[in-house]
Amino acid sequence: MAKISIDLKEGKVAKDADVIIGIDLGTTNSLVAVIEDGTPVAIKDKNGKNTLVPSIIHFKSERDILVGTDAKEKLISDPENTIYSVKRLMGKSYNDIESVEQYFGYKIIDEDNDSLVKIRVNDKFYSPIELSGMILQALKLRIESSIGKPVSKAVITVPAYFNDAQRQATRDAGKLAGLDVLRIVNEPTAASLAYGIGIDQEVPQKIAVYDLGGGTFDISILQIQDGIFEVLSTNGDTFLGGDDIDRAIIDYWIEINNLDPNALKEDKNLSQEIRLLAELAKKEVSSTGKAFKKQIKFINCQISPERLEILIQPIIDKTLKACQQAMKDAKLEKSEIDHIVVVGGSTRIPLVKDSVSNFFGKRVHDKLNPDEVVALGAAVQADILAGNQKDILLLDITPLSLGIETVGGLMDTIIPRNSKVPSKAGRQYTTSVDGQKNLKVSVFQGERDLVEHNRKLGEFILKGIPPMPAGIPKIEIHFILNADGILKVKASELRSKVEQEIEIRSQYGLSEEEMAMMLLDSIQHAESDMSARALLEARNEGNAIIHSSEKFIEQNLEILTEEEIKSIREQVEKLQTAVDGTDKDLINQRMDELNEFTAPIAHRAMDHTIANSLKGKKI
Ligand code: AMP
Numbered sequence: 001m002a003k004i005s006i007d008l009k010e011g012k013v014a015k016d017a018d019v020i021i022g023i024d025l026g027t028t029n030s031l032v033a034v035i036e037d038g039t040p041v042a043i044k045d046k047n048g049k050n051t052l053v054p055s056i057i058h059f060k061s062e063r064d065i066l067v068g069t070d071a072k073e074k075l076i077s078d079p080e081n082t083i084y085s086v087k088r089l090m091g092k093s094y095n096d097i098e099s100v101e102q103y104f105g106y107k108i109i110d111e112d113n114d115s116l117v118k119i120r121v122n123d124k125f126y127s128p129i130e131l132s133g134m135i136l137q138a139l140k141l142r143i144e145s146s147i148g149k150p151v152s153k154a155v156i157t158v159p160a161y162f163n164d165a166q167r168q169a170t171r172d173a174g175k176l177a178g179l180d181v182l183r184i185v186n187e188p189t190a191a192s193l194a195y196g197i198g199i200d201q202e203v204p205q206k207i208a209v210y211d212l213g214g215g216t217f218d219i220s221i222l223q224i225q226d227g228i229f230e231v232l233s234t235n236g237d238t239f240l241g242g243d244d245i246d247r248a249i250i251d252y253w254i255e256i257n258n259l260d261p262n263a264l265k266e267d268k269n270l271s272q273e274i275r276l277l278a279e280l281a282k283k284e285v286s287s288t289g290k291a292f293k294k295q296i297k298f299i300n301c302q303i304s305p306e307r308l309e310i311l312i313q314p315i316i317d318k319t320l321k322a323c324q325q326a327m328k329d330a331k332l333e334k335s336e337i338d339h340i341v342v343v344g345g346s347t348r349i350p351l352v353k354d355s356v357s358n359f360f361g362k363r364v365h366d367k368l369n370p371d372e373v374v375a376l377g378a379a380v381q382a383d384i385l386a387g388n389q390k391d392i393l394l395l396d397i398t399p400l401s402l403g404i405e406t407v408g409g410l411m412d413t414i415i416p417r418n419s420k421v422p423s424k425a426g427r428q429y430t431t432s433v434d435g436q437k438n439l440k441v442s443v444f445q446g447e448r449d450l451v452e453h454n455r456k457l458g459e460f461i462l463k464g465i466p467p468m469p470a471g472i473p474k475i476e477i478h479f480i481l482n483a484d485g486i487l488k489v490k491a492s493e494l495r496s497k498v499e500q501e502i503e504i505r506s507q508y509g510l511s512e513e514e515m516a517m518m519l520l521d522s523i524q525h526a527e528s529d530m531s532a533r534a535l536l537e538a539r540n541e542g543n544a545i546i547h548s549s550e551k552f553i554e555q556n557l558e559i560l561t562e563e564e565i566k567s568i569r570e571q572v573e574k575l576q577t578a579v580d581g582t583d584k585d586l587i588n589q590r591m592d593e594l595n596e597f598t599a600p601i602a603h604r605a606m607d608h609t610i611a612n613s614l615k616g617k618k619i
Contacts (some may be wrong), residue, residue, distance in 0.1 A: 274301070310609065320355065408539060
């Protein structure tokens, strides 16, 4: 039975404040943290040992599902039914992951290439959202048994570059686990919060968050000012991390033992055993600074600290190159960075830490456990939301422009790239055809001038516009990007008050590389895009004039001479030919000619209309 506490002094029933938990839903490991006596703590397993929950799910049967450490053990014995790295699949279509499919040991399937991926286990199909939901449920259970009461509210972290679809998928996973996700927070923002950076300072602080985990690397440059976090830039590599160091060690052992790499690959158990030993060697050598030596069967597995550094260096160099780019994108000099926070297990390696520190010319914040720092920061954010700390806003930026398709397939940007989030913007449009009752609103993300080169996020139809001549309806399109980076699009016809609204859940997500590709593409094609846009705009205008000229003739048959009608038709025909061609200057010239010719006739027509309407009226 639930206990009710009574505040004896006030004589009131005291409401037990809801616990809001912070969750780091990671690619390799996940954690849950909460504020205890004012300090964030990561929750350990029931044996009081580990805070990390491996993000791994094992299906013994449809009902017998293991999550975490127990599931990790099945990676070798039952790889087909053991699912890992689900985070890489969140909000992705089969097309998005095709090139890396071999990386996964389980079956990823698609119904058609554009739909979201599913994972097949025996005869059942699971979406990455359901699977992430299972991990979140395990974390929820862990904390509930630790604090002895149910929890239902959470803050979950995601990489700064996650797009709408991936954020929405994370939110949905929370829902499936019975959690009300109050906020989706960027991982680097959480890491900074864990160190309390900038919270009580008026002076703006610039922060670099360097996150080198097992399989991914991220660098984010943040700014915090007046309690507002802003992501200035992000960069990284979704396939770079501690696993690459392990692989380099294995390659080194293959070399010194003169082994056939293919023969090793074929013996699954042996190769797995060597992989685990390589990871152990890496951890031991990097924490003790002493050489490692072991033997597996006939294989000599040894490595010196000097050799390990040689193997690690190229990986560090790659990360520093990404840091360089992130600094360039943030338009900052290294000396302007006030704080460097390191995140991820691989930053325990002294050479990594020292290299980052040398790169920025400043000591790194490394007091907190690099595996826990994101979850701890999520707990701090949860505490802020619970009203236990002074209010701190979190502000991010949208990495790609958001807009809609207009006539001729043009992209009309409504929220430009790098806009701060949350953000709201709107614009008025009208119809292009007389009596148009429906208007299709197609939402795109990207930097190119033509929507065909951008990513479609979704579409809807504004129905029931009362029939009006083209150009008369006033259609307002509003984009509302909330604090989680999820987009709501609203269309309303102002005269009739017809309204329609959707929340955009894009069909598939973009990886960081794809995002970079799209930006690069837009720069490379800027010139050709601009001329394509100019041609399309000229065509649109030309078509509108052709349409109104026909209407003009129809409505003014009384006052037009045969000659005039013939001349207008000839000119319209010439304009039509130009519109069908690809010379925008010719289209503009033909439009000018037609306008010049029709202007005096239009005046005459107007006088006639006025005269008619005044006939018989008393003034
Ligand atoms: P994460 O994805 O943040 O959990 O990071 C896991 C990665 O950190 C794995 O590649 C681990 O092998 C690596 N790691 C953990 N501890 C150490 C250590 N002491 N030295 C080197 N690498 C480590």
